[in-house]
Amino acid sequence: MTTPIITVENLSKRYHLGQIGATTLRDSAQRFVDRLRRRRPAELSVNGYQLSGKTTNNQQQITNNDISPGDFWALKDVSFEVQPGEVLGIIGRNGAGKSTLLKILSRITEPTSGRAIIRGRVASLLEVGTGFHPELSGRENIYLNGAILGMRHAEIARKFDEIVAFAEVGKFIDSPVKHYSSGMYVRLAFAVAAHLEPEILIVDEVLAVGDASFQKKCMGKMGDVAKEGRTVLFVSHNMAAVQNLCNRGMVLHNGCVQAIGSQDDAISAYLVSLGGGKNSLSLRTDRVGTGDVRVNSIEFINEDGRMLDSVISGQDLVIRFYFKKIGGAAHSRVITSLMVKTQMDVPVFLHHNRLNRLFFGPLPKQGFFEFKIKRLPLPPAVYSISYSLLEDNAYMDGIDAAVELTVTSGDFFGSGEVPPVTHGVCLVDGAWSMKSTASFGVI
Numbered sequence: 343m344t345t346p347i348i349t350v351e352n353l354s355k356r357y358h359l360g361q362i363g364a365t366t367l368r369d370s371a372q373r374f375v376d377r378l379r380r381r382r383p384a385e386l387s388v389n390g391y392q393l394s395g396k397t398t399n400n401q402q403q404i405t406n407n408d409i410s411p412g413d414f415w416a417l418k419d420v421s422f423e424v425q426p427g428e429v430l431g432i433i434g435r436n437g438a439g440k441s442t443l444l445k446i447l448s449r450i451t452e453p454t455s456g457r458a459i460i461r462g463r464v465a466s467l468l469e470v471g472t473g474f475h476p477e478l479s480g481r482e483n484i485y486l487n488g489a490i491l492g493m494r495h496a497e498i499a500r501k502f503d504e505i506v507a508f509a510e511v512g513k514f515i516d517s518p519v520k521h522y523s524s525g526m527y528v529r530l531a532f533a534v535a536a537h538l539e540p541e542i543l544i545v546d547e548v549l550a551v552g553d554a555s556f557q558k559k560c561m562g563k564m565g566d567v568a569k570e571g572r573t574v575l576f577v578s579h580n581m582a583a584v585q586n587l588c589n590r591g592m593v594l595h596n597g598c599v600q601a602i603g604s605q606d607d608a609i610s611a612y613l614v615s616l617g618g619g620k621n622s623l624s625l626r627t628d629r630v631g632t633g634d635v636r637v638n639s640i641e642f643i644n645e646d647g648r649m650l651d652s653v654i655s656g657q658d659l660v661i662r663f664y665f666k667k668i669g670g671a672a673h674s675r676v677i678t679s680l681m682v683k684t685q686m687d688v689p690v691f692l693h694h695n696r697l698n699r700l701f702f703g704p705l706p707k708q709g710f711f712e713f714k715i716k717r718l719p720l721p722p723a724v725y726s727i728s729y730s731l732l733e734d735n736a737y738m739d740g741i742d743a744a745v746e747l748t749v750t751s752g753d754f755f756g757s758g759e760v761p762p763v764t765h766g767v768c769l770v771d772g773a774w775s776m777k778s779t780a781s782f783g784v785i
Contacts, residue, residue: 462541654752
């Protein structure tokens with residue numbers, strides 16, 4: 343049986359409210375000094391992680407059972423294994439514990455209890471600002487990171503030109519990275535993490551900082567890393583990216599493992615946790631309007647009436663906006679609109695019932711507005727849907743980014759090929775042809 347490259351057992355992390363995210367290398371260093379003063383040499387720990395005996399095969403065992411009082415559990419009894427060569431997508435809502443888990447596995451912060459055993463060199467790309475020394479040049483940081491990974495100078499030198507070319511920072515490579523833009527910083531950080539051949543590559547949502555072409559290049563590189571048999575842990579809110587890149591998925595919810603399995607099963611479990619295809623809006627407080635009519639939930643269904651967790655490019659889609667009317671007014675001139683945007687907040691399209699010259703007449707006490715789309719013309723990605731209800735140019739209800747719509751790959755053109763969202767946010771059902779000008783007497 344293959345030995346897991348990562349073993350996590352009952353891992354927990356507790357924060358004091360008001361200090362969430364404050365546990366850094368600097369904090370850990372101070373605690374390390376404090377422990378030096380009060381512990382015997384045999385009990386010393388490195389960066390807050392106790393080393394259980396002698397490590398072999400680059401194996402690191404991380405544990406800390408000193409539970410201190412606190413108010414908030416970012417992680418609670420998380421256990422899982424990752425096999426060599428797996429690409430694990432870690433998904434969940436904001437605050438689910440994803441970034442905390444990656445920081446522990448990257449040795450940026452320490453756990454409150456439990457342990458993680460890591461059998462291999464780890465390169466991580468988390469938030470902008472981690473991993474590089476700001477006063478050092480790009481060149482110096484490349485060699486420093488390689489040395490931290492245990493690589494020889496000659497090994498790093500062989501990869502150096504490839505790293506610089508990938509990051510596209512050639513003329514700035516000898517400038518201190520504190521002068522880099524966030525995009526340059528992330529490009530170089532990813533290039534270093536991916537090219538210095540770690541056994542484990544950990545990547546957080548930080549790739550969203552880069553432009554579309556850079557994100558595409560990074561996804562391709564992570565795919566190459568996976569094909570080489572190395573292990574990737576990938577956190578993203580982009581379900582299409584998780585589906586295309588990963589072969590397993592894990593859902594975190596309120597600091598606990600909610601589901602783990604294939605990437606499709608994990609994505610399905612995550613979307614179900616958001617409402618099972620019917621997205622409740624009853625607790626949203628970021629509404630605009632009078633509230634005379636309110637949308638309480640949004641549902642994605644197919645033409646057969648089955649609720650959908652995700653939609654395939656080219657699939658017929660029905661979106662229902664379930665509403666409730668407050669008071670006895672008729673509200674017979676309601677304009678219902680929706681806007682679809684990309685994750686970069688770029689509008690894709692706007693539609694409302696006035697465009698079809700359709701008016702609903704007096705509204706019932708409760709019901710739903712239904713919008714049908716034939717052959718959804720969107721490439722794979724995650725989109726946000728905003729809506730509004732107006733009458734006589736006055737808002738009654740509206741929420742920006744009310745729900746997310748996850749679109750997965752489909753055979754829109756019947757050719758087996760769909761351009762990625764980086765090449766355009768709309769799929770056009772067009773047709774090409776070629777004719778000779780000779781038949782028209784044109785030379």
